[in-house]
Amino acid sequence: MTNIAKKKKKxxxxxxxxxxxxxxxxxxxxxxxxxxxxxxxxxxxxxSLKSIHPDYKMDAKMGFEKIQAYFQVSYKLSRSRIFNKSRATPK
Structure with a gap:
């Protein structure tokens, strides 16, 4: 398993x-x-939302599907930022 695959699994x-x-x-x-x-x-x-993700930006009346989509998008974005940092070449 490559290093990137290990990070993705993590x-x-x-x-x-x-x-x-x-x-x-x-x-x-x-x-x-x-x-x-x-x-x-x-x-x-x-x-419950604040206890899991302290800086959430959504209305408390949103449906569960929207909440799940919000968390999936936010974690995909954070993963892509981390992967982009790991791929950056040192100067």
Whole structure:
């Protein structure tokens, strides 16, 4: 396995862990709401997003598909920046 392939696998694994963690936290929030019968979806929603990605830039009322797409795009961008830095030739 080449060095670039190892880096790509590492970032893919990190992305999978992030998505899994996000899903777990959303499930925890939903079960807490069901148990306590207190529905504060916007508050819990923002709190869970901030705990995963502190500088998110989205509305708390966005649908789950948009959130998932946002995280996928942001991580693809961060991966491309890291790969571009690793490919840069030293001066």
């Amino acid at each position: 970032f893919d694994d990190a992305e999978d862990k992030m998505i899994t963690k996000f899903m777990q936290r959303m499930d925890e929030r939903m079960t807490k709401d069901k148990i306590s019968n207190e529905s504060e979806p916007e508050y819990n929603f923002e709190l």
